Amino acid sequence: MASRLLHRLRHALAPAEPAAGGAEAEDFPERSELEDDPEGLATRLSGTLSFSSSEEAVAAQSEEEAAGQEPGGGALSPSPAECQGSNLLTRQLQDLWRRSRKSLIPQRLLFEVTSASVVSERSSKYVLYTIYLICSGQFDKAPAALTRRYSDFERLHRRLRHQFGCDMAGVSFPRKRLRRNFTAETIAKRSRAFEQLLSHLYSIPNIRSSSDFLEFFFLRDLQAAQRLTCTGMYQEALATWSNAYRLQEKLDVCNSGHFLLTLAGLVVCHQELDELSTAHCYCEQALQLLGAQDTHPLLEPFLQAHIHLSWKVGKDKRQSEARLQGLQGNGVALQQQPTLKEFLIKETLD
Template identity: 65%
Template sequence: MASRILHRLRHALTGEGEQDGLAACHAEVDEFPESSELEDDTEGLSTRLSGTLSFTSNEEEEEEDDDDIHVVRQERGESLPPDLLADAAENGEHSPPLTEHRGSNMLTRQLQELWRKSRGSFVPQRLLFEVTSANVVNERNSKYVLYTIYLIRAGQFDKAPAAVARRYSDFERLNRRLRRHFGSDMAGVSFPRKRLRCNFTAETIAKRSRAFEQFLSHLHSLPEIRRSADYLEFFFLDGLQGAQRLTRSGAYQEALAAWTNAHRLQDKLGAGHSGHFLLTLAGLAVCHQELEQPGEAHASCEQALRLLEAQDSHPLLAPFLQAHIHLAWMLGKDKRQAESRLRGLQDASVGGVPTLKEMLIKQPLP
């Protein structure tokens, strides 16, 4: 992907040839002094301009063991290498050899047993970070590159990828905060330093795109960091703030798109039990209801109530129950359990219950 960015940006940015590009590099220092970004220092990072790194998001399954490799190979219809076949034969009864003709998926008894045991086991999902575009942005006295990063689950067809757009200063801020809070974990994480010129050439932008993919992938491979607020909020906090502003202004269609992307980001990053996630579900429910989509609004309320099943004091619980009851009545669905729980909350509290929309608009975000 980064190689395609290089190809497009070379035409867009270098224009008439290398001489013009070099002249533009020297002009940047004077014209945009505040736009200094990376120095061409990528020690520890691959300089290849294509491909994307991926790391498992399950800390207890950081590396696939040999048994998992057996299963994956058999699922793909691949034959096992001789050394693995020999190991399998030594660990149990001698099984008949695999059929040798091309395309055979016949399993040995050992592999069949392994398959039966592994069917119900957890298969770690991997998360890919891919820079799909990089655009030069001019804003009054500043000029910077905006990188669009897609988060995609590997190992399956991801029909709902999520995207964020970030500039170098956003990455630098994340790097600085993580090094302050996770010094030992961040010791092995490379982050390219700033440079003073040639920030907007096609080659530099393509190299940075690759570097940012690796930077995010490396962070996601560290369990403590990928669960930290600094890391998670880098992806979705500004999206939530924008979605809340749009909801307050009544732009529900635009707000729904923002809430939906924030929901996908949090789901992929494993942040589905945070207060931010509940606020996101509230945003989805309110926007769907305002757009006369009661079925989708009801589904968001149900998801939130499942997360709040063991909580009786959360400020969003009563508003979610109230919205769920109203939507269930509209859709002809059972609402007795929600009504009973809401009555219990009302008996134990003083004052009325605010609506979900009121809570959503008033909820402060950092």
């Protein structure tokens, strides 16, 4: 019995044998899960970059020295060659980060692919991605959504590369595949890639304000809403006009002709659905955007609609009446001007 206890004691006090694989296997236990790693995921996850300024680093080092400690909490100091190489890399990263902060805007708008569905038609099969536009830093009560295919993103990427060669030089795009296009893994990777693509494009001022980039988001909604309005499907058209309104509002393009056309669609649909107070509010918003313009083709139709709606809901219409009379005094042929509904039907959206 005593000999057995002595044997156990000697075994417990003996130094532990190193595990198979050496220290590297102990330090990086996840390495075994990343052996088959064609995209270099293990390399990208092996360290963390810090973008703190050099002044902050010097201040932290001074505090440690004043406290009588070695910088880094008593850890072994790297060699001079290692210090020089790491400092050089840190300075390069800091310079790159500062330059990017000057050219890129803070991300106030988030692009999130919330779902993706495989659609099968008679002659084709494709994935339809649903993208939400959400304002960051606050609770967004009315996010805007759109659905796009891989081919839509590819067309946008090709047009922007043709128009903005320098800005698009470093922008990558997920390549087409000969097979496995409809697996969950491929769809998930493309979803994340499309989110990053839209966020990066939105951060570049020239691209953010370009017609190709903006129309990618709302032109299709405007075309669909116009067709529904022309066929008298006002309830369905209203939902599409409203989504196009939110998309343009989040993209901050509320002074464009497309936005005025959207307001015209909202006025017409709310009026046809007997929601006159809401129609009146959108009409007033349009007149505020038009401001002092006297030659815009939508000015007289909005004035006519505002006068009619103001009379219906019991609001003051004298200012609109005076402005309409002023247009007539300037020689504008008011009888030839279409109504808002007629303007929507005739307008061509390319």
